[in-house]
Amino acid sequence: MPVYKPASASGPAENVPVPVKPALADEFSKAGLEAFATYWYATLSYGFETGDMSPMEAVTDPSCTTCSKVKAGITPWHQEGRWTIGGQMTVNSVQSNFVETPDGTFQAIASVSQGQLDYVRADKSVAQSLAKTPPISDIIVAKFIEGKWLALTVEHLAGK
Amino acid sequence: MFWRLGGRVFTVACLVLGLGMVAGPATAADDPPITSNWGDFGIGTLGWQALPGTNYWTVLPVGIPEDPDDYMFKFQCLIDQNNYDQACLASQPICSAGKNGHPVLWYTSPKRTNPRVWTFFTGPTCIYDEKPKDALDLIAENIQKKFEESPIVAASVVSQPGPNTLLGAHTNFYATAAEQSFDVEMFGQKVHITATPVEYTWSYGDGVVVGPSPYAGGSLTQDRWGEPTNTSHQYGATGDFAATVTTHFRGTYSVNGGPRLPVANQGHFASAPLPVSVWRSVVKNYEDDCIVNPAGAGC
Numbered sequence: 001m002p003v004y005k006p007a008s009a010s011g012p013a014e015n016v017p018v019p020v021k022p023a024l025a026d027e028f029s030k031a032g033l034e035a036f037a038t039y040w041y042a043t044l045s046y047g048f049e050t051g052d053m054s055p056m057e058a059v060t061d062p063s064c065t066t067c068s069k070v071k072a073g074i075t076p077w078h079q080e081g082r083w084t085i086g087g088q089m090t091v092n093s094v095q096s097n098f099v100e101t102p103d104g105t106f107q108a109i110a111s112v113s114q115g116q117l118d119y120v121r122a123d124k125s126v127a128q129s130l131a132k133t134p135p136i137s138d139i140i141v142a143k144f145i146e147g148k149w150l151a152l153t154v155e156h157l158a159g160k
Numbered sequence: 161m162f163w164r165l166g167g168r169v170f171t172v173a174c175l176v177l178g179l180g181m182v183a184g185p186a187t188a189a190d191d192p193p194i195t196s197n198w199g200d201f202g203i204g205t206l207g208w209q210a211l212p213g214t215n216y217w218t219v220l221p222v223g224i225p226e227d228p229d230d231y232m233f234k235f236q237c238l239i240d241q242n243n244y245d246q247a248c249l250a251s252q253p254i255c256s257a258g259k260n261g262h263p264v265l266w267y268t269s270p271k272r273t274n275p276r277v278w279t280f281f282t283g284p285t286c287i288y289d290e291k292p293k294d295a296l297d298l299i300a301e302n303i304q305k306k307f308e309e310s311p312i313v314a315a316s317v318v319s320q321p322g323p324n325t326l327l328g329a330h331t332n333f334y335a336t337a338a339e340q341s342f343d344v345e346m347f348g349q350k351v352h353i354t355a356t357p358v359e360y361t362w363s364y365g366d367g368v369v370v371g372p373s374p375y376a377g378g379s380l381t382q383d384r385w386g387e388p389t390n391t392s393h394q395y396g397a398t399g400d401f402a403a404t405v406t407t408h409f410r411g412t413y414s415v416n417g418g419p420r421l422p423v424a425n426q427g428h429f430a431s432a433p434l435p436v437s438v439w440r441s442v443v444k445n446y447e448d449d450c451i452v453n454p455a456g457a458g459c
Binding site for chain 1: 199203279
């Protein structure tokens with residue numbers, strides 16, 4: 001059984017466990033959508049930690065622009081010997097009214113924080129260090145398709 | 161921001177390599193351009209608003225969304241009503257900038273989350289008063305008036321062309337307004353007020369009023385004068401008019417370095433009137449050759 005080792009100043013994370021979607025997150029219910037939103041942030045967290053966005057992409061529509069922004073930033077960084085330290089997502093709260101909107105989607109509101117995130121170069125120098133974020137209010141817009149939730153948009157409530 | 165910075169650095173690196181220098185160890189020049197966190201990556205292009213009368217959020221087609229979060233504070237070391245744990249207070253920042261200072265922590269929750277789930281936001285910061293709770297309530301009650309009385313500089317207005325323009329022409333108007341902030345004292349607390357221009361109401365002086373709209377307009381180069389813009393106006397009569405713009409500012413305030421709290425209503429500030437003279441143009445064609453006949457009509 002490979003042992004998970006978080007990233008440190010001396011090297012990248014090893015054997016990062018792939019987030020496991022709980023059965024509840026596939027349920028068409030308020031609790032199901034909330035579990036799905038929590039799972040979504042676990043896939044985002046995994047993406048920041050490994051550069052591998054495929055678990056997130058498996059449950060996210062390609063039209064999610066903030067999701068592509070994360071991928072464009074994170075995935076290239078995790079190549080050529082570079083890595084990141086930290087950046088784990090914490091879901092402070094997630095709630096859905098489970099009301100269908102006129103376009104057939106459902107929404108959940110989450111408060112999330114991201115831990116300190118360091119971008120480290122292959123020579124172990126730190127390119128950028130971003131402090132832990134304050135709580136951020138996000139909206140998760142999702143659709144229930146073929147027995148599963150699909151995230152259409154995940155972004156901050158306060159836009160540009 | 162990071163993208164731009166990265167791009168500039170990258171360009172420099174190309175120049176250096178082009179001059180035949182040997183690449184050294186990994187440097188910023190080799191970094192992929194975008195490094196950020198969810199705080200930046202997660203910014204959407206849309207503003208979400210809790211739609212009144214519904215249980216969901218919607219995107220705003222125009223304008224600036226309200227603050228999606230609520231805030232609250234808790235006193236540090238409070239045992240009950242007005243008793244504080246003195247030993248606990250000793251480990252807190254000293255709130256001595258005013259009378260009866262107490263350290264507080266601020267918490268935030270998305271609006272409409274029910275029940276509220278409060279997450280630590282910032283602090284400890286200080287609140288001063290005999291009854292600090294009352295001081296914040298009093299500020300909240302009076303901040304609207306204070307905001308509206310702030311010496312906020314209204315937008316300046318320019319017309320193109322100006323001050324003379326032609327009947328029926330698309331005369332371009334634009335307003336220039338800046339974010340402004342003020343430090344005031346209210347009920348013994350230091351209050352930092354910020355006013356951000358968000359919308360504009362245009363009054364062209366001939367009875368036509370447009371807005372509030374998010375459009376401030378912009379300057380056109382002279383070769384483009386006469387093109388219709390979001391803020392241009394066509395006068396239907398000749399004469400002298402006074403055009404004004406009322407700038408609607410959104411306010412936020414922060415007490416003793418606490419979170420930025422929203423001021424409930426916008427502040428409205430009118431700019432000084434801009435005189436506009438509207439003229440009729442008359443085209444007359446003459447066929448006299450003024451060199452041959454200098455006294456001819458139109459010469």
